[in-house]
Amino acid sequence: MAFLSRNPQLNQHGELQHLLTIEGLGAGMVRHILDTAQSFVSVSEREVKKIPLLRGKSIFNLFFEPSTRTRTTFEIAAKRLSADVINLNINASSQSKGETVLDTVDNLAAMQADMFIVRHAQSGAAHFIAGHVAPHIHVVNAGDGRHAHPTQGLLDMYTIRHYKQEFHNLRVAIVGDVLHSRVARSQIHALTTLGVPEVRVIAPKTLLPAQVERMGVQVYHDMAQGLKDVDVVIMLRLQNERMRGALLPSAQEYFKSYGLTQDKLALAKSDAIVMHPGPMNRGVEIDSDVADGNQSVILPQVTFGIAVRMAVMSILAGSKQ
């Protein structure tokens, strides 16, 4: 059955029609997105930070789950491409009146939507919508459950390449709540796709998915061992609700074992960079001294995120029907 072997993100010409996950994209496509993003960085540094590429296109930010940074950077990216952007906070409207996701999507498609940026608490929501829409409509996954957050993974790769140039000689550590993190999954897929030889995850057993090593990572439970000689430290947000789920004793105890302090960071390479997808919990997973320190590239990540999202949207919109 042909549809089973087909990558649902690609059209019959092998072009990217939707961006749902980094898994299975291939190094060539990931590099193409990063290279294209590089051209968009220079657009953001000009007097007129706008290009006419998506003039006349309507992009719907379809957020079934709250988000500030991701929604805002998608909105800025779309506006810099001259698209019309419509933000929908679904929780507050249709769904509370009982409309199904596909009915919402159909209604917006009837309003001549060209692209949906989808954030949903359910894993697979963006896939589901991509399988339903007409061929001229593009879908970008802006985070689905625990599954994937591909543009975050891509902007992290852009950031790493910006500071470290290459991937083939890096040691990267991802620290924290990998179990609930769609960001970590996208990062791991991107790092292994781009040929990073050593990806480490550092977390207590309760915050790691079963058989995580099958994703091609090395597992550490101790920060001192895991951070030794790494080039990149990626901290994950610890969601406070995990404390209630009895996965962790307390925020203070977590910080003591897994919070990133200057002392722990000193075990990494002296030129190691510190990343965080945000929003940060200062004093829980990261110390303020580190978050604001000279090895932190957390704010540049946000800036690069705009260029990466501009690249993704223009590559999708430019694919053949």
Add this chain to the structure above:
Amino acid sequence: MQLPDAEKLAQTMAQQLGPYLNANSALVGMHTGGVWLAERIHALLGKDIPLGTLDVSFYRDDFNQSGLHAEVAPSDIPFDVTGRDIILVDDVLYTGRSVRAAMNELFDYGRPSSIMLAVLVDRGGRELPISSQVTGAVLALAPDQNIQLNRDPQGRLSLSLRQITA
């Protein structure tokens, strides 16, 4: 067809550009061939003129038909465009659509005092009211012929002709 020597054409162009230059001049090459040509002319002029590069992929009028070009290079304009007399440099002038795109992009950097166009080869076939002020050579080519500028590892420029197969 005997193609002209690109190196000699570049020298002629540099001589022709001489009288146009002033303290406000800046060279801008269009990716990819135009950048090579602008760099060569810049070296031949031997003057302290700012040099920039443009990739017009984001301003092309065929995005809805063809999508984004496979390889987009960053535009780099390391000077203030406002008030400048810009010399836009490209290898081949054909429909004029790339030049229109380049002018649109330049205006998003600022308001130049003037823009003139210098091309290595004018192959005819214009679809827009655009013409070059400095022209290396005029060649009459058929629509199924594709002329392009090449640069070898030693940095030597040459022209080549290719038949487009449908």
